[in-house]
Amino acid sequence: MTLNPVSSLLPVRGLLVLGALGLSSLSGIAATLTITSTPYSNGNGLGGGEFSVVSATLSNTGYSPLVTTGFAAGALQTFCLEFSEHISSGSNYNYTIGNAATLGSGGAVNGSDLISAGTAWLYAQFATGTLAGYNYALGAGRTSSNNALQLAFWFLEDETQLIPGYGAYNPNTNPFLVSAISHFGTIAGAKADATNSYGTAVLNLTAGQTHKQSQLFYVGPPSTGSVPDAGASVWLLAGTLVAAIGLRRRFASRV
Secondary structure (H helix, E strand, O other): OOEOOOOOOOOOOOOOOEHHHOEOOOOOOOEEEEEEEOOOOOOOOOOOOOEEEEOOOOOOOOOOHHHHOOOOOOOEEEOEOOOOOOEOOOEEEEEEEEOEEEOOOOOOEOOEEEOEHHHHHHHHHHHOOOOOOOOOOOOHHHHHHHHHHHHHHHHHOOOHHHOOOOOOOOOOOOHHHHHHHHHHOOHHHHHOEOOOOOOEEEEEEEEOOEEOOOEEEEOOOOOOOOOOOOOHHHHHHHHHHHHHHHHHHHHHHOO
16 A cells, blocks of 8 residues: 555545444444554554544444544544555545455455455454554654564455565565464464454545545454344334334323
């Protein structure tokens, strides 16, 4: 993923939030965000994260202060999933939330690339400030950790074959890949499609009809270990509203 200097502004679309149901956001419903580079972006010369995301419809309450301190109020820190798509720092984008990168390149099936188990596991630890070996202190140490984690995500998402000069990134020297492979038993296990999201979701960005770089997002500890697929939450919302209307009518009829 490389940064594109061209920016675009898109109209805001509403995102419904069902706090009472414990759903911080709904999959498949469009909203907007602003994404910007940080002092740690592009440190590997490849244009990767950490990036900061700010949105009125996304919450960073699941993120540790170790991750968010030193950045804009309400911002959350994210990383790239794809290498060949682009974003423009400081630009606004529409987004939807899901469990797969749309138009994902390496490993995509029918234009959709489910995040790997290793990616979901590592990012959840990063977001909660518990990722072993990650230097969260602002400065050069964080740049080094940032670079290694971004490359780990690209490796786990089968994107490294697209990176000039990197080829198949060495999983024996990247500390986060070593950790993920050890946890899941094999490289194949770490790269396998996630059956447990660990609270990690995907922000799929668009500018008009153009797909942009998909990003990672931590929605918080899930009760079921998975992120709703696109559309599932919409039906849940519809059912909830119908039930609420029905109850209101029943109570009104008794007054």
